[in-house]
Amino acid sequence: DIQLTQSPSTLSASVGDRVTITCRASQSISRWVAWYQQKAGKVPKVLIAKASILENGVPSRFSGSGSGTTFTLTISSLQPDDFATYYCQQFNSYPYSFGQGTKLEIK
């Protein structure tokens, strides 16, 4: 089974900051990674698929990169609406798996 490890688990940042979240896979998963945003009490929303492809309607301040075992989600300039929890997910092989999440907090 493929394990995903996100870092950091918690990130404190300010509006306007550039932040990066890393997701490491226990084995190569090519580019079969998606990133989700979940706000408190809400349903997860996909932001990025196949490591770097922005979903329709997602602001361009979000970007993804990586392949193999290391992936990153970057927010270029944090907005108040971005404070949430972020998850990576691999769809390379079953059982699918998620990272443990990164909570992005206001500093």
Added chain:
Amino acid sequence: QVHLEEAGGGVVQPGKSLRLSCVASGFSFRNYALHWIRQAPGKGLEWVAVISYDGSQKYTAESVKGRFTISKDNSKKTLYLQMNNLRSEDTAVYYCAREAESVGDQYFQHWGQGTLVTVSS
């Protein structure tokens, strides 16, 4: 547009059974694989199970294998999760989710609102 609506959650005693359902609309139900994903209170997301578009292939997480069964009824546009021998650690919000449009894009593009299952005596 795509809509998924779960039902069937509630409070159940350990060892008992529960069946969740997810009614779909807004897309051709028989053409898509569907998943169940859960989230324990205050915890992260956990993938639970998937069923192929035609129901011929199913995979479940090790944590529920032998206890949970995924199925779908294309005529009713409904996805099911039969949960047997429930444990306290199965307490979670259960989401159904549909994959993206393109072949190979097996990430979760559409989610239902979730239904809460609480296993407690």
